[in-house]
Amino acid sequence: MQNWGYIVVIFLVAYLIASIILYYLQEYFIFKPEKLDKDFQFHYNNQTVKEYNLETRDGAIINGLHFKVNNPKGVVLYLKGNSKSIKGWGKFAVDFTRHGYDVIMLDYRGFGKSTGRRSFKAIKRDLQFVYSKIKEKVNEKYIILYGRSMGSGFAAKLASINNPKMLILDAPYYSLNKVAAKYIPFMPISLIMRYPIPTYKWLKYVNCPIHIIHGTQDKLIPFKSSIKLSKIRPKLTRLYTVIGGGHKNLNNFESYHKMLGEIINSKMKRLNLSDTSIRVLHSSKKLNA
Template sequence: MEKWTYIILAILAVYILISAMLFFFQDYFLFKPEKLSKDFQFYYDNQEIEEYNVETRDGATINGLRFKSKEPKGVVFYLKGNSKSIKGWGKFAVDFTRHGYDVIMVDYRGFGKSTGRRTQKAIKRDMQVVYNKIKEKVAEKYIILYGRSMGSGFAAKLASMNNPRMLILDAPYYSLSKVAKKYIPFMPLSLLIKFPMPTYKWLKYVNCPIHIIHGTDDRLIPYKTSVKLSKIRPELTKLYTVIGGGHKDLNNFESYHEMLEKIVTSRPNKVNLEGSSIHVKHSSKRANAKA
């Protein structure tokens, strides 16, 4: 009996140790930041940029870039993924400036030149501060929120608290807790995870058009995730499928750029369903058939 007691205690000790490691080191698993020196100079071919810093109430600095178009139709606030810095992510701004939109891109705390202790609450607050700065110069009806992977959660949260023209989610997750549970299903993640990022909860309160883009071969965040998310506000949501697209390569597909152009250049129009088959019901009965 003592042998089994020791085995159970050993298993329990290992379980507690793994739980503690997940709690204290999850930041290193979730985020892969690239840090830049304060004097680093950003440069992009054929792109006009302006660098700025936003000071937060707790003393942190959020560094960002504005990519300028010649005659801007509006602004895309681009919330990037969980790796690198805007040094590398900036190359994607051209997908919007070519359509006449300025792009605002920032580094989260601890990324690039941005400083401050990184928590979910702090990042949400930082993104709202940046959004407020944009609102000072641009009416919300001209602001597009674009969230890529990790950034999709923060973009959904911003859209739920504001009134942008539209929300675009690129390879979004249902919640980070759900993603983590896929890999470590035996851990009490509801108690351990510091960045649960419940995108599905925030989408319930979004009132602008929602466009979701996802690749069918995404192995990190499965395509079915976006199918589930699209059902939360179906009356506002359109799902765009990139056949064969993975998690990091959607920009290599012509179909992705066709979808993006359609999204950002079109105006939402109410479809006239009068005279359509929307309420026609199929029946297996032959009540109306002629004898």
Template sequence: MPYWAYITLIVLASYIVLSVLLYFLQDYIMFKPEKLPKDFLFHYDNQEIEEYNVETRDGAVINGLHFKTKNPKGIVFYLKGNSKSIKGWGKFAVDFTRHGYDVVMVDYRGFGKSTGRRTQKAVKRDLQIVYNQIKENVSEKYIILYGRSLGSGFATKLASMNNPRMLILDAPYYSLTKMAKKYIPFMPLSLLVKFPMPTYKWLQYVQCPVHIIHGTDDKLIPYKTSVKLSKIKPKLSRLYTVIGGGHKNLNTFESYHKMLDEIINTKPKPTDLKGSSMVPKKLQEKE
């Protein structure tokens, strides 16, 4: 066998082995779940919570928490990131309950007390079931979808299929496939990635206001990602920039909390552009 053919076979074999490993190991690379015993008791200081379980048609159980307030203004369906469980993520509910909003959080399949085989289709279906249950008790005009990192894609998908009051994306990605190409551009990721999560495609069908929050020093998901996403539905979207913010520390910035306060508590009002530099002079004269 010629030397070049021998080298070609080695490269081809290595490529195939790497592809197979990537396909079967990506779940362990992408998700960092924390599993909790069935008898684990959730507790958060100064928070009223109710734990619940949702059974799915394929026999899985989705575990969640409902953080309650008196006379709530609305409810925030908070979709968390790819690590830990709602045991730790629950601490962020206070950022909404202190403003008078209830919060619902759930663990994805395989996280916390939730069970079931995790696929993109299954998780989307689970979250729609939870959304439907929220909708049975609360009008959609009072439902806010909040997606953090991994949860931003799922939140966008939900918003594209429903009519919530607004969609808030915290450190969102354009798509997980495109994000992975940044690290392994030579792999056929469109065929290998089980969770492509094309946020940019789903965002095209969202009809509610979209608020995007991102830190300028995010090393995992670059700030420019949110700039690109904000251009997909420019009339509905607004980009909020946390100067110096990273991927996991936005809640430590005062500016983040000011932004959140403005987003969820300020009623939108139309801007009168008459007399501004945006309105052509000839049009102003006609008026």
């Protein structure tokens, strides 16, 4: 019995140490930043691009790119995933500029040329700061929020406290806690996660049209997470399925580009259901012979 007591104590101590390590080192698992030199020059073929640097109230610098078109229909604030920098992500701007929309991309703290101490609170504050800057020049009814993977959660947060034209979520997760629990189910995730990013909670407060795009073969964030998210605000939400799409290759599917074009060029119309089958009653009674 005494030996069992020692084993239990050793296990508990090891468990506590592992939890502490995960608490303080989780950023190394969540974020995969690419650093860029201050004098790095961005260049994209056939795109008009302007680089900007915004200083936050705590002295951090948020670096971003503004892809411009003539006579824009609006602007897309594109929130990228958890890896690399906008140097590589900038190639996706063409998917929106080709439809007549300006695109703004930014690097989170510690990514690319952006500086500052990273935290969950700081990232949310930075993104609202950028959104407010856009709103100073563009009416919200012309602002589209696009969140890709990790960026989908932050896009949902912005949409929940602002009034953009629409919210587009690309391969979103239900919450980052759920993703982490998939890989380390034995750890107290709800207690140690400093970046829970609860997309599902924020979606409850979104009042604009919500469009969700997800691949059926996504191994990192399962398609079922988007099904669950689509049920939160069903009257405002449409779910788009990319058959065979994975987590990082949706842009290689023609169906994705067709969906995206339909989404950003669509105009919301009030649907009259009075003459549809939605209210048709079906009788189970047998007719007389």
